[in-house]
Amino acid sequence: MLEIKNLRVRIAGKEILRGINLKVKAGELHAIMGPNGSGKSTLALILAGHDSYEITAGEVHYQGKNLLEMAPEERACEGLFMAFQYPIEIPGVTNLYMLKAGLNAARKHRGQEELDAMDFLKLVKERAKLVEIDESFLNRSVNEGFSGGEKKRNEIFQMAVLEPKLAVLDETDSGLDIDALKIVAKGVNALRNKDRAIIIITHYQRLLNYIVPDYVHVLVDGRIVRSGDKDLAVELEAKGYNWIESGAAAASGS
Amino acid sequence: MPTERKVIEELASKEYKYCFVTEIETESIPPGLNEDTIRLISSKKNEPEFMLEWRLKAYRHWLTMKEPSWQNVKYTPIDYQDIVYYSAPKSAGDGPKSLDEVDPELLRTYEKLGIPLKEQEMLAGVAVDAVFDSVSVGTTFSEKLGELGIIFGSFSEAVQEHPELVRKWLGTVVPSTDNFFAALNSAVFSDGSFCYIPKGVRCPMELSTYFRINAANTGQFERTLIIADEGSYVSYLEGCTAPMRDTNQLHAAVVELVALDNAQIKYSTVQNWYPGDKEGKGGIYNFVTKRGKCAGVNSKISWTQVETGSAITWKYPSCILLGDNSIGEFYSVALTNNYQQADTGTKMIHIGKNTRSTIVSKGISAGHGQNTYRGMVKIQKGADGARNYSQCDSLLIGDKCGAHTFPYIEVKNPTAKMEHEASTSKIGEDQVFYLNQRGIGTEDAVSMIVNGFCKQIFRELPMEFAVEAQKLLSISLEGSVG
Numbered sequence A: 001m002l003e004i005k006n007l008r009v010r011i012a013g014k015e016i017l018r019g020i021n022l023k024v025k026a027g028e029l030h031a032i033m034g035p036n037g038s039g040k041s042t043l044a045l046i047l048a049g050h051d052s053y054e055i056t057a058g059e060v061h062y063q064g065k066n067l068l069e070m071a072p073e074e075r076a077c078e079g080l081f082m083a084f085q086y087p088i089e090i091p092g093v094t095n096l097y098m099l100k101a102g103l104n105a106a107r108k109h110r111g112q113e114e115l116d117a118m119d120f121l122k123l124v125k126e127r128a129k130l131v132e133i134d135e136s137f138l139n140r141s142v143n144e145g146f147s148g149g150e151k152k153r154n155e156i157f158q159m160a161v162l163e164p165k166l167a168v169l170d171e172t173d174s175g176l177d178i179d180a181l182k183i184v185a186k187g188v189n190a191l192r193n194k195d196r197a198i199i200i201i202t203h204y205q206r207l208l209n210y211i212v213p214d215y216v217h218v219l220v221d222g223r224i225v226r227s228g229d230k231d232l233a234v235e236l237e238a239k240g241y242n243w244i245e246s247g248a249a250a251a252s253g254s
Numbered sequence B: 001m002p003t004e005r006k007v008i009e010e011l012a013s014k015e016y017k018y019c020f021v022t023e024i025e026t027e028s029i030p031p032g033l034n035e036d037t038i039r040l041i042s043s044k045k046n047e048p049e050f051m052l053e054w055r056l057k058a059y060r061h062w063l064t065m066k067e068p069s070w071q072n073v074k075y076t077p078i079d080y081q082d083i084v085y086y087s088a089p090k091s092a093g094d095g096p097k098s099l100d101e102v103d104p105e106l107l108r109t110y111e112k113l114g115i116p117l118k119e120q121e122m123l124a125g126v127a128v129d130a131v132f133d134s135v136s137v138g139t140t141f142s143e144k145l146g147e148l149g150i151i152f153g154s155f156s157e158a159v160q161e162h163p164e165l166v167r168k169w170l171g172t173v174v175p176s177t178d179n180f181f182a183a184l185n186s187a188v189f190s191d192g193s194f195c196y197i198p199k200g201v202r203c204p205m206e207l208s209t210y211f212r213i214n215a216a217n218t219g220q221f222e223r224t225l226i227i228a229d230e231g232s233y234v235s236y237l238e239g240c241t242a243p244m245r246d247t248n249q250l251h252a253a254v255v256e257l258v259a260l261d262n263a264q265i266k267y268s269t270v271q272n273w274y275p276g277d278k279e280g281k282g283g284i285y286n287f288v289t290k291r292g293k294c295a296g297v298n299s300k301i302s303w304t305q306v307e308t309g310s311a312i313t314w315k316y317p318s319c320i321l322l323g324d325n326s327i328g329e330f331y332s333v334a335l336t337n338n339y340q341q342a343d344t345g346t347k348m349i350h351i352g353k354n355t356r357s358t359i360v361s362k363g364i365s366a367g368h369g370q371n372t373y374r375g376m377v378k379i380q381k382g383a384d385g386a387r388n389y390s391q392c393d394s395l396l397i398g399d400k401c402g403a404h405t406f407p408y409i410e411v412k413n414p415t416a417k418m419e420h421e422a423s424t425s426k427i428g429e430d431q432v433f434y435l436n437q438r439g440i441g442t443e444d445a446v447s448m449i450v451n452g453f454c455k456q457i458f459r460e461l462p463m464e465f466a467v468e469a470q471k472l473l474s475i476s477l478e479g480s481v482g
């Protein structure tokens, strides 16, 4: 589904991603962990099509297409979803209004008929239940006045409505209380299926107790320095990034 | 954001949508202005003597006045001798009695504009008094309104049929000597709308006028007069569209509203006159005097305006709050794009006790657009317990445009309470990107954000109008973000 080859990215003259390689198949759930500033959000934003970064080398293929050539909205319509680490507020634009526009844009893109207001409302209410979001949130302006945790939950709610093929969740767990964390995890698990791939960026192994990943990657200083299964996250939790970083130094030295 | 810029550039090259000229026989008089011109206009309209006197007095005063220069707009000087002061579709000479008599070409024009002039659309609840150049051509639903005692029709008709009402109220809110453009209007105004709601009557439908400037180099000098008698209510819509012209056209209208005891007038405008091309060439000069007088106790006047058109807009719908406990409101969205300039705002003059006013102004500037809010709140000595709330928000799209705010406050009564809030924000690239990520293209994303910004105002508009306003805003945003 997704293949990233030797991706190198710069911003403001600084190289942030320094040769990323990653393969994600349909049905898989990958977790990416790594210290602050290591480039995790940058990778997510590059996948979503943010264009303030300069891509100096590498390729990204998504469902057999050259992802880097597609406009952000085209990627979204092709089933790529990103849950933002810092969801932005859009005053005066309701969640419902935005989601209807987004969903129908994607349907149009796929040659499907647009959903009418009734069907859309039905879908939205059903998905709101999934992430246990109160219906009053539907008619509130996008993220405006939402608490930190509510914003994160709203991202997962949007994912549930848009039903992406590939979802990149950037630190959706941070800022959540323990109950909210469980609800979000339940939502994400409910959305896991054999056709959908999910990449979860997180700092905490705790989340991975609830959402069990197939693979865990450790991103340090713009490179994936270690990949493994869920046990890698446990080990990381116990030993910290220093353990990996010294290992990485050894690896690149050889 | 390069992609954003590209979309916007493409948008900028779109042409004005209402670009067509109706071929229709018109009767015009030669350009130029002197006392004879005014006598000619008055006689063509078969006016009673008091009207001619009123016009001549205004003209003589106008000659002593200077064009104002304090407003924050720039334009090439207007040659007042080069304007045609009277132009009318020929068939209107004897006045169409019904829509069947109206030139079909004209009706097609209205159809293109999407004006619901036809009977079936009327059933949707809008009575339209359409002003085509200078003469009203079709007034619908007047009969039904007539049963309630409501008078709604062209100004010329009112002069013929209800001269006593016209004489009583004309110029009582905007005197003929009020300002340069109002004086000019008073001297030469060709037609407009007149509306009288009798005591205790709640007008059952939205009344509406569409203005359209057609003949080249025709100055437009409409005059609207609305009187809401005691305990009555009326909601009035004004919409405007003009076809593309190369030379700038002057529009100097006057609107007067009078609300007597316990009466309420809601006046909504959607203005989308030709704004000029991308370089700022052509377009309408819109210099308008709009003023309402809350003459009676507990009366209320609300102005809601969405201004997206014109090369230059200069307009300050105002309220004189004379009656005790009267209320004035001003809700405004003004959008300037390309080289458009807008200097708009309001005046709230508190004279009566416990008078209240609310001002909410949303200015959007894109391209090289310049948007100025100019508001005045005056609390007179006797206005015990007067209150005002003002909020002015500006949204900038790109970095070549400007927003300016000039709030003037004059308080002569210590019991007055004033609140003022202001904000300026830039449309965020991260907001656009967020919407992009949800599948929404940049063009739609920008108009979504702008519509969100204006929501507070759109809520004040009647339903159908709000939808139209949103569409208009999207069309007018062509060429934004830099």
Ligand SMILES: Nc1ncnc2c1ncn2[C@@H]1O[C@H](COP(=O)(O)OP(=O)(O)OP(=O)(O)O)[C@@H](O)[C@H]1O
Pocket (backbone or CB within 6 Å): A011, A012, A014, A016, A034, A035, A036, A037, A038, A039, A040, A041, A042, A043, A085
């Ligand atoms: N616009 C920018 N200008 C300069 N530097 C930037 C910019 N955007 C990101 N960076 C830098 O790129 C590096 C990677 O940032 P990124 O947000 O991808 O880190 P992260 O791994 O997501 O960190 P965190 O765990 O704190 O969210 C950081 O050092 C950051 O300062």
Ligand SMILES: [Mg+2]
Pocket (backbone or CB within 6 Å): A040, A041, A042, A085, A170, A171
């Ligand atoms: Mg991050």
